[in-house]
Amino acid sequence: CGVFGVYAPGEDVARLTGYGLQALQHRGQESAGIAVGDGEHLSCYKNVGLVTQVFDDAVMDALVGNLAVGHVRYSTSGAAASREAAQPHLSSIDEVEIALVHNGTLLNTEALRTSLEQEGAVFASGTDTEAATYIIAEATRRTGSVREGIRHAMGVLEGAYAMILATPEALYAFRDPHGIRPLCIGRLPQGGWVVSSETCGLDIAGAAYVRDVEPAEVVRLGREGLDAESGPAAPHRASCIFEYVYFARPDSVIDGQSVYQARRVMGAILSQEAPVDADLVLGVPDSGTPAAVGYAEASGIPYAFGIVKNHYVGRTFIQPTQAMRERGITLKLNPLPSVIAGKRLVVIDDSIVRGTTSRQLVAMLYEAGAAEVHLRIVSPEVRWPCFYGIDTATRDQLLAAGCTTEEMRQWIGCDSLAFISPEGLHRAVGGARHQGWCEACFTGSYPIS
Numbered sequence: 001c002g003v004f005g006v007y008a009p010g011e012d013v014a015r016l017t018g019y020g021l022q023a024l025q026h027r028g029q030e031s032a033g034i035a036v037g038d039g040e041h042l043s044c045y046k047n048v049g050l051v052t053q054v055f056d057d058a059v060m061d062a063l064v065g066n067l068a069v070g071h072v073r074y075s076t077s078g079a080a081a082s083r084e085a086a087q088p089h090l091s092s093i094d095e096v097e098i099a100l101v102h103n104g105t106l107l108n109t110e111a112l113r114t115s116l117e118q119e120g121a122v123f124a125s126g127t128d129t130e131a132a133t134y135i136i137a138e139a140t141r142r143t144g145s146v147r148e149g150i151r152h153a154m155g156v157l158e159g160a161y162a163m164i165l166a167t168p169e170a171l172y173a174f175r176d177p178h179g180i181r182p183l184c185i186g187r188l189p190q191g192g193w194v195v196s197s198e199t200c201g202l203d204i205a206g207a208a209y210v211r212d213v214e215p216a217e218v219v220r221l222g223r224e225g226l227d228a229e230s231g232p233a234a235p236h237r238a239s240c241i242f243e244y245v246y247f248a249r250p251d252s253v254i255d256g257q258s259v260y261q262a263r264r265v266m267g268a269i270l271s272q273e274a275p276v277d278a279d280l281v282l283g284v285p286d287s288g289t290p291a292a293v294g295y296a297e298a299s300g301i302p303y304a305f306g307i308v309k310n311h312y313v314g315r316t317f318i319q320p321t322q323a324m325r326e327r328g329i330t331l332k333l334n335p336l337p338s339v340i341a342g343k344r345l346v347v348i349d350d351s352i353v354r355g356t357t358s359r360q361l362v363a364m365l366y367e368a369g370a371a372e373v374h375l376r377i378v379s380p381e382v383r384w385p386c387f388y389g390i391d392t393a394t395r396d397q398l399l400a401a402g403c404t405t406e407e408m409r410q411w412i413g414c415d416s417l418a419f420i421s422p423e424g425l426h427r428a429v430g431g432a433r434h435q436g437w438c439e440a441c442f443t444g445s446y447p448i449s
């Protein structure tokens with residue numbers, strides 16, 4: 001998912017949030033929503049669809065306030081696309097009004113929901129975020145302080161969360177103690193504040209990057225400015241390394257490391273780890289393109305634009321059935337025979353999850369006349385599911401979980417296949433301000449059980 005928030009009295013906070021969400025659209029395409037606070041109350045509009053499908057001028061005009069939070073959803077918990085599961089989630093208990101947006105997945109939702117329902121809570125959706133909203137609102141009412149309410153929730157919620165909470169007067173941004181999903185803060189030239197999953201959201205809002213929210217930190221943004229309070233971080237930080245491989249936009253910078261530069265270096269390192277004699281380097285657009293540029297630069301093999309992508313087709317893995325995913329790939333990717341016919345190709349992609357993309361694409365490349373296809377992947381083998389907010393399928397669907405590299409190569413049908421080493425990937429993200437990574441989908445060693 002993608003989360004975005006803005007505190008900027010006097011500005012059109014709803015439209016600014018709409019632009020921020022469009023910049024984060026790659027993080028979730030199922031539903032979109034915005035809540036605004038006007039100092040007294042919160043109001044919200046959300047629905048299934050892309051940001052531009054959910055919001056029109058009339059809806060935006062009706063969302064007036066000093067601050068806003070927004071969300072684009074990609075379901076990893078609870079029901080698939082529905083209006084009830086869309087965010088922000090609003091809660092009002094007595095005088096306490098809050099709106100919450102969440103990127104990540106909570107692991108103890110079932111236990112929390114059961115005990116809350118016994119206390120009389122009623123939930124509209126099956127999502128973890130709705131339970132978290134209720135917990136924070138109830139603890140805020142009890143303690144009389146939003147910050148205390150959030151602290152209480154951080155004590156009971158387990159899992160991955162980068163959250164932004166809006167009250168009618170202020171925004172609160174906070175991140176789980178492992179710092180799994182990213183979250184950053186920017187400053188508007190007029191003096192307001194922006195919070196975004198990625199820096200590409202700050203760019204579109206015209207905000208200057210200030211810093212990332214630290215693991216376990218709670219940052220309040222309001223009339224008094226920025227007020228941060230750090231909390232008990234986990235002994236070992238575990239930020240998602242897959243953000244650099246695939247999930248984040250290449251023009252974002254996470255914890256000081258440019259995503260584009262990391263991908264480019266991944267390609268360069270892979271060209272040293274798994275060299276091949278070939279005529280052209282191709283990237284699988286869009287997620288494989290920066291790494292292909294790096295592979296070409298480092299190997300001296302020319303980069304070629306040999307696969308065209310239809311940009312009106314979304315991220316294919318989001319499709320619910322395998323048949324739809326396969327159709328999605330032929331709709332989305334089309335090779336250029338005039339470029340590749342008779343050529344020996346090195347084809348760079350970011351990851352192999354189910355293998356659907358690679359198998360279909362390799363067949364399409366041979367059909368278009370490729371002489372050889374050497375597949376190079378800039379992440380290690382994805383062998384384990386992600387439980388922290390990226391839906392990398394269940395274990396039985398992961399191609400690398402049950403196969404050797406040679407078996408994968410045969411099934412995909414390419415001439416050779418190689419993956420970057422875990423050490424190579426670490427070197428590629430070496431510019432980040434910390435080196436505490438979650439890489440459980442590659443190693444099976446989960447930072448939170």
Ligand code: 5GP
Pocket residue numbers: 246247287317349350351352353354355356357358390391392393
């Ligand atoms: P595959 O077809 O092997 O399942 O997926 C290959 C490509 O789709 C990868 O290059 C990656 O860009 C993307 N992808 C596919 N499935 C998933 C998934 O479940 N989660 C994520 N994050 N990316 C995926």
Ligand code: SF4
Pocket residue numbers: 180239240241242243385386387388389390392438439440441442
């Ligand atoms: Fe990221 Fe993989 Fe960890 Fe999930 S398991 S948070 S995708 S590194």
Ligand code: MG
Pocket residue numbers: 284285286287288349350
């Ligand atoms: Mg891809």
